[in-house]
Amino acid sequence: MTAGAPLQVRVRDIVELAPSLKRFSFEPAHGGLFPTPPAGGHVMLTLRDGARVMKNAYSLVSPPMERARYDIIVRLVAQSRGGSDFLHRKVAPGDVLEMARPVSLFPLASSAKKHLLIGGGIGITPLLSFLPEMKARGARFELHQLATGEEVPVFERLLAPYATGEEIRVHGGGRAAFDLAGLLSRQPLGTHVYVCGPHALMDAVTGTAAALGWPRGKIHKESFGGATGGLPFRAVLRRSGIEVEVGETQTLLEAIEAAGVAAPCLCRGGACGECVTPVIEGEVDHRDDFLSAEEKAGGKVVMTCVSRARGPRLVLDL
Amino acid sequence: MTVQFKPAETFRDTFTYRKSPEDILRFPFPFPEDEYMYSVNIEPHVRGGPTAAFQAAFDIDEHYIAECRERERVLKEDPKRCQVLPHMMAAEWDSLELIMESLAQDYPEHFSLTKAGDLWTWVNRPLNIHQSFTFGKAETLPCGPFEYITRQAQGDFTLQDQRDDNLFVDGGMVTTQADWSLEFDIGMSFHEWHGPVPLAHEKGVFDRALKYLLRLQCGQPVRRLNWTMTVNPRLDTSPENYPVWGPDKASVTPDNVAEKVHLRVELQTLYRLPRSNAILFGIRCYLTSVADIARVPKWRRRLHRVLRDLHPDIAAYKGLPRFRQTVLDYLAPLDDGEPTSKGIAPDTDVLAG
Known part of the structure; x- marks a missing residue:
């Protein structure tokens, strides 16, 4: 597949959500509107730090109907390959960056009777773009976000606009206290599960669902932050x-x-x-x-x- | 150049469909070489290209109004030519957005789209339509969003849902088809609906095409050309109506072959849709008579050679055996044996004859 021409984007604003979490909002550098982004899609930023060029992929947290801006949330990672460090410390409003067009590898299933979303930490990002789309479809859903205790309020604030009932829960008690098997067991037939977060969480969800007899085509996971380097x-x-x-x-x-x-x-x-x-x-x-x-x-x-x-x-x- | 629409021309009964010289030269002639075999002939759908038919996302030509009226007639007779399964509603809105925005951008003299939040206003001047509606609220349109917009576009469209590493044809507007039925195919997987095609399965064409299409991304549409031949400029050659058009095949004579037999080309485009992750498949049909093809020296030489050497299984699948020899007898004296250039461009801007 040929890559479409990259977008030139201007940093519109940067909001600190937590000590290690920042939301970056981009607008088209030359005016107009962005293409309609896919729900669950991600973009790749080209980051130029002097002679060093980094390309990092980030899930879009803004929904398909939002075309004046694209938003991402970036966690500053201690073991960063440089991208998140560069974004957190060196990028400022007004800067122009190169962004590859949004790509969708983590879509919502059209035929799902219900969507069960499970996020871990920064893995909340693609789920945030799903929420408005599921609301627009009138789809039945349930969202569980796992977080460290101090970040529970951060995620609760991010999810607040969509929380109208019991369908959205933020869990701060650690994964051991999270009854994954129970959650998966009580889902109605036709439910699709989506997970994004650390590898251990994604493995636990996909493994538990498979062990409970979920069809493979109803289990979806986004690969997020997997490549951690190794020996030269x-x-x-x-x-x-x-x-x-x-x-x-x-x-x-x-x-x-x-x-x-x-x-x-x-x-x-x-x-x-x-x-x-x-x-x-x-x-x-x-x-x-x-x-x-x-x-x-x-x-x-x-x-x-x-x-x-x-x-x-x-x-x-x- | 402003297109002169010909609203009164017909694609049945009286067959008053005719092509202007400009319309002949913009024909997407389907053969890049002097021989033809199935392949994964998919390329990026970028503007420009060998003829003017490739200059827009969704091509509009002088037959636009007449084709929309013909579609309306077919739908009145057989409403099941447009069907969309219920889980494809997000794909319906995706399609409406893509087609409206593309038409308004490519043809501002004919179409306009204005938005105030979710309240959209669509103006289609050739069809004299002025419609305000709320995006996402189907009840604010006279019919479903997919049917609404594809009634105002040339060519057929289908919607493919992607699941279980496969594509399923879960919707469509199909009134200008080359002998296939949406009513029969709806819900089928990629290999199921391509089942009848000869030779290509064994060559792995569908396996590779499916892998490629599963990876299709938003904003990076692709296209391919497909072809067959049709007696009379009839758009609706459906299995449902075979008793109406099947007998036409026996009506071809050496005297009428050039005007009666048409090369039928489908400019097929594939778009990944953002909300639904579905694929919109456009099947834009172009008809050009053998007589009109013969007015372009390169095209008449090549059509003669392709038809002469065509694999018999492909000829049979495309329904050509009854009149192929009559077409060859007409074209053979017009092929001087000169070499032809690669690609489909006519290599001339003046028509012979």
Whole structure:
């Protein structure tokens, strides 16, 4: 798939929601309106910090009917690859950034009888864009947000505009106190579950739902903050005739792009399959959600956006 | 250039449909090479392209008013030509938004859309329509939002829901179809509704096309051309009406072949929709008679060669065997054997004859 021309966006305002959470609101830098964004969609920002170029994906929290602005919420992460640190400390209102057009990999199911949304921490972001869309559809839903105790009021404020009954709950008691199996067990037939948050939470929801007999097609998760780096390695790009060093906090895709090679990519989060690249030599540490177990075991392809070498060297047909 | 609409022309009975010289030259001729075989011939739907038919998101031409009237007639006779399953309501509004905004942007002289929050006002000057409504409230329109807007667009449309890593045709407005039935296909999965196509399944065309379409993204529409041949400029060649148009195939003679037989091209466009994550599939039908094709030297040479060498299974699937030889006998003397350029552009701005 070809990438559409990126959007030029101006930072309209920045609101601190909590010590480590900021909401950034963007408007089109050259006037007009943004394209209608997909519910559950995300955008990729190109962040230029001196000579360093970072590309980070963030869920849009603004709904499809909002086209004057796109909003994201960014958590300042201690182990940041630099993107959230840059946004929190160096970006100011009026700055113009490059933003790839919104992409949807986490849509609401049209045929769901009910939507069950489960968020963990910053994983609330795509759920915030679902809420107005579900209201517009008149859809039945239930939302459970897990948070640390001190952030419970923050998330309650974010969810307040949509909380009209018992269908929205923020849980501050930790995951052990959250009766996931009970929640999943009492859902009516035809319910779809959506989860976004830390890997452990997403694994718990998908694993519990599967164990309770939920059909695979009714379980949806967004990949969020999965790529956490690893040991450095060397990638040999056989067709391009060059070698690149992949650093500890850098992805293979970022290293390839930094070397000036145009590599295919779309979601940059291990979900869409666009960046699948043939492997000639070397063992792959697969971290994506796209390849089948057989394809991963075969070791003949790698998704450069999230996966890495399991060893010092990877030779790619690129 | 302002299009001169021809509101009175007909696509049945009297068949007064005719093409102006400009309309012939803007035809999206479907063959980029002198031979034809199925492939995943999908490309980005970007403005511009080899003929003027590719300059807008949803193309409007001189037949616009007459085609909308023909659609109205078909729907009156058979309301089931437009059906949308209930879970596709978000996709209906997505479609209305996309088509209205595209038409208003591409043809400001004919269409306008103004918004005050959710209160929208749509003006369609060629059809003399002025409609205010509330976006998201179906009861403020005279019919469902998908039916409402596709009654005002040329070509058929279907809505595909995406679930379980597949696409399902869960809605459509189908009145200008090449012998397929929405009533029969509605609810089918991608491989089910493509079931009858010969050769392409074995080549893996549908597996690859489905993978590609599952990844289709908002704002990055794609397109492909498909084709068949139709006797008389009849838009509604539906299975439901086969008794009406089937016998036409036996009416082709060496004397009338050039005017009677039409190359039928579908400019197919695919749009990912934002609220629903559905895909809007546009199937825009263009009809050009063999006589009009023969006025473009490159096109008449190529049509002759493609038809001459066409795989018999494809010819049979497209319903050509009864008149293919008659068309070839007409075109063969017009093919001087000269090489043709790659691509579908007419390579001329003047018509012969």
